[in-house]
Amino acid sequence: MDAMEQHNGDTTKGTASPTGSALVRPVPRQRWTIEQSEELYRIQGWGDPYFSINAAGHVTVSPRGARGGSLDLYELVESLKQRNLGLPILIRFSDILEDRLERLNACFARAIARYNYNGPYRGVFPVKCNQQRHLVEDLVRFGQPHQFGLEAGSKPELLIALATLNTPGALIICNGYKDREYIETAMLSQRLGQTPIIVLEQLEEVDLVIAASRHLKIRPILGVRAKLSSKGIGRWGGSAGDRAKFGLTIPEVLSAVETLKQAEMLDCLQLLHFHIGSQISAISVVKDALREACQVYVELVGLGAKMGYLDVGGGLGIDYDGSKTNFHASKNYSTQNYANDVVAEVKEACAAREIPVPTLVSESGRAIASHQSVLIFDVLSTSEAPGLTTPVLPSDEDHALLRELYDAYQSVSIHNYQEAYHDAVQFKDEAISLFNFGYLSLTDRAKIERLYWSCCRRILDVVRHEDYVPDDLENLEKSLASIYYINLSVFQSAPDSWAIDQLFPILPIHRLDEEPTCRGTLADLTCDSDGKIDQFIDLRDVKPVLELHSLTPEQPYYLGLFLGGAYQEIMGNLHNLFGDTNTVHIQLTPQGYTIEHVVKGDTMTEVLSYVQYDSEDLIENIRRRTERALQDKAITLEESQLLLQHYEHSLSRYTYLSA
Numbered sequence: 001m002d003a004m005e006q007h008n009g010d011t012t013k014g015t016a017s018p019t020g021s022a023l024v025r026p027v028p029r030q031r032w033t034i035e036q037s038e039e040l041y042r043i044q045g046w047g048d049p050y051f052s053i054n055a056a057g058h059v060t061v062s063p064r065g066a067r068g069g070s071l072d073l074y075e076l077v078e079s080l081k082q083r084n085l086g087l088p089i090l091i092r093f094s095d096i097l098e099d100r101l102e103r104l105n106a107c108f109a110r111a112i113a114r115y116n117y118n119g120p121y122r123g124v125f126p127v128k129c130n131q132q133r134h135l136v137e138d139l140v141r142f143g144q145p146h147q148f149g150l151e152a153g154s155k156p157e158l159l160i161a162l163a164t165l166n167t168p169g170a171l172i173i174c175n176g177y178k179d180r181e182y183i184e185t186a187m188l189s190q191r192l193g194q195t196p197i198i199v200l201e202q203l204e205e206v207d208l209v210i211a212a213s214r215h216l217k218i219r220p221i222l223g224v225r226a227k228l229s230s231k232g233i234g235r236w237g238g239s240a241g242d243r244a245k246f247g248l249t250i251p252e253v254l255s256a257v258e259t260l261k262q263a264e265m266l267d268c269l270q271l272l273h274f275h276i277g278s279q280i281s282a283i284s285v286v287k288d289a290l291r292e293a294c295q296v297y298v299e300l301v302g303l304g305a306k307m308g309y310l311d312v313g314g315g316l317g318i319d320y321d322g323s324k325t326n327f328h329a330s331k332n333y334s335t336q337n338y339a340n341d342v343v344a345e346v347k348e349a350c351a352a353r354e355i356p357v358p359t360l361v362s363e364s365g366r367a368i369a370s371h372q373s374v375l376i377f378d379v380l381s382t383s384e385a386p387g388l389t390t391p392v393l394p395s396d397e398d399h400a401l402l403r404e405l406y407d408a409y410q411s412v413s414i415h416n417y418q419e420a421y422h423d424a425v426q427f428k429d430e431a432i433s434l435f436n437f438g439y440l441s442l443t444d445r446a447k448i449e450r451l452y453w454s455c456c457r458r459i460l461d462v463v464r465h466e467d468y469v470p471d472d473l474e475n476l477e478k479s480l481a482s483i484y485y486i487n488l489s490v491f492q493s494a495p496d497s498w499a500i501d502q503l504f505p506i507l508p509i510h511r512l513d514e515e516p517t518c519r520g521t522l523a524d525l526t527c528d529s530d531g532k533i534d535q536f537i538d539l540r541d542v543k544p545v546l547e548l549h550s551l552t553p554e555q556p557y558y559l560g561l562f563l564g565g566a567y568q569e570i571m572g573n574l575h576n577l578f579g580d581t582n583t584v585h586i587q588l589t590p591q592g593y594t595i596e597h598v599v600k601g602d603t604m605t606e607v608l609s610y611v612q613y614d615s616e617d618l619i620e621n622i623r624r625r626t627e628r629a630l631q632d633k634a635i636t637l638e639e640s641q642l643l644l645q646h647y648e649h650s651l652s653r654y655t656y657l658s659a
């Protein structure tokens with residue numbers, strides 16, 4: 001921890017400008033190193049072993065982790081652009097997906113060996129986490145050696161799982177609301193050699209299952225999802241507990257057992273399932289739930305259910321900020337800790353009752369799918385950060401307020417910055433009320449506002465060196481930041497950032513050997529003030545601004561959003577009609593890499609058709625209007641041709657801006 005603290009100290013020192021540097025050119029200091037960038041953006045913390053920085057200052061990707069092979073992300077993006085694949089672009093690394101799957105299985109294998117657990121691990125991937133066909137197909141293929149299965153949470157997801165999974169012995173866990181058709185489809189798939197387990201989540205499903213089984217003369221494998229009283233914490237805490245949306249309460253579990261027994265189907269009940277929420281950041285929460293679930297499991301065995309499977313659900317977390325803490329964007333345990341706890345806890349509970357241990361099932365989605373994709377987008381422009389101009393000494397003719405403000409500006413020091421700030425705010429407020437009453441000219445008001453911002457910046461330069469930032473000065477950093485306008489829709493590509501303030505690591509993928517001297521927040525293409533990112537990962541808590549480089553004219557500036565491979569794609573929406581981004585699948589080869597699949601992003605025609613517009617009709621409408629305008633001589637023939645050309649061309653194009 002000491003080392004970490006110290007690193008953070010260094011980082012602050014390295015990036016903040018010396019006091020008063022807003023007024024003079026910063027004194028030349030030691031050359032910025034890629035190690036400093038690595039620390040600043042905490043890449044090791046969240047990206048190891050897949051992401052790092054090379055000597056050219058570019059982000060590199062090692063999709064197979066420590067097993068070798070890496071590629072330069074910046075160069076990859078450049079070569080994709082040469083292939084006419086514009087930004088924003090989602091780059092998928094199937095090798096990362098494979099590595100994540102291997103790791104999870106290896107952790108359980110180690111835990112099973114370590115505790116002499118006499119049963120296997122059969123994980124499943126929850127399809128809802130990322131339903132894209134290429135990804136699910138890859139997962140099924142990579143999972144074959146481990147008999148890795150799929151979890152479906154709805155009827156359409158069941159259809160995907162049934163048609164895609166072709167691994168003998170791998171499980172299809174059938175969760176979610178079910179009707180008779182869902183249940184019969186799952187049961188019938190047993191005839192195709194699948195191993196579906198129908199998890200009873202609502203009491204009504206018990207009767208449906210019994211009726212379907214009698215009708216089809218198929219004996220299904222059934223599970224029950226229990227509502228545990230151990231609560232998850234954080235955002236998805238509501239997934240557990242008595243009031244949770246899914247699952248049976250303990251009395252309901254008992255009544256299901258009773259009903260199945262009367263129907264002579266208690267031997268069908270083989271699995272206990274629980275799910276306490278996603279991104280569980282504290283291992284203690286996992287342990288509490290496990291302990292409770294294990295007792296339910298052994299009791300079910302005692303009641304005569306056949307059992308044999310224990311499904312611990314999802315929740316395995318991701319360290320988005322690399323802090324290894326129980327902060328919501330982090331987790332205080334490793335996958336190995338997790339696997340050890342599951343295996344040890346279950347073994348102990350079964351040993352105490354002298355019953356055989358179950359096959360262990362987990363439904364980790366986030367932990368498998370998050371790392372595999374990187375979203376790259378470019379910055380279109382930036383707003384000027386306020387307070388960067390050097391103020392001029394006011395003359396005797398200037399307004400008294402301006403002169404007083406200038407005194408406050410000059411007096412800023414480590415001893416009085418808080419007082420100076422309050423003075424500056426007061427002078428500025430006074431200026432605005434004078435202006436509103438007609439006693440201050442627009443020019444004077446502009447001078448005062450400009451000086452006010454210079455004053456704030458000077459104060460910020462002092463504050464940045466302080467360990468403790470007073471509450472009233474906390475927003476200074478944000479109000480003095482530049483806005484970076486990004487070629488992206490947050491609603492489409494990072495919806496959780498907007499909807500639930502989820503943090504994702506974001507950083508430039510090049511120029512990392514250059515000091516990022518600006519601080520900015522990100523604003524997206526939509527006309528929605530929520531279309532922004534102004535919370536960034538930090539060792540402690542979150543940062544309101546991100547360290548970025550100033551734009552170089554004529555040069556692109558690429559940012560990468562990492563760890564967004566789970567949930568974001570499917571939850572993205574068409575706000576302002578920005579559609580799916582371009583996507584490519586990259587696989588390493590001994591020579592370099594190949595592009596396995598290219599999935600072109602939506603065109604405007606496609607996006608418009610989702611909202612029922614027909615592009616032919618739209619064009620026809622514009623054509624008729626130009627005809628009329630031509631007759632009225634309101635438009636020239638050239639203009640009308642150009643307008644129609646642009647209109648038709650746009651329809652066939654990507655919804656994002658082309659640089």
Ligand SMILES: *Cc1c(COP(=O)(O)O)cnc(C)c1O
Pocket residue numbers: 126128129151153175275277278279313314315316363364365366367566
């Ligand atoms: C969403 C969900 C999962 C996946 O959870 P992660 O936290 O992404 O691993 C697993 N099981 C069920 C029942 C779910 O609803």
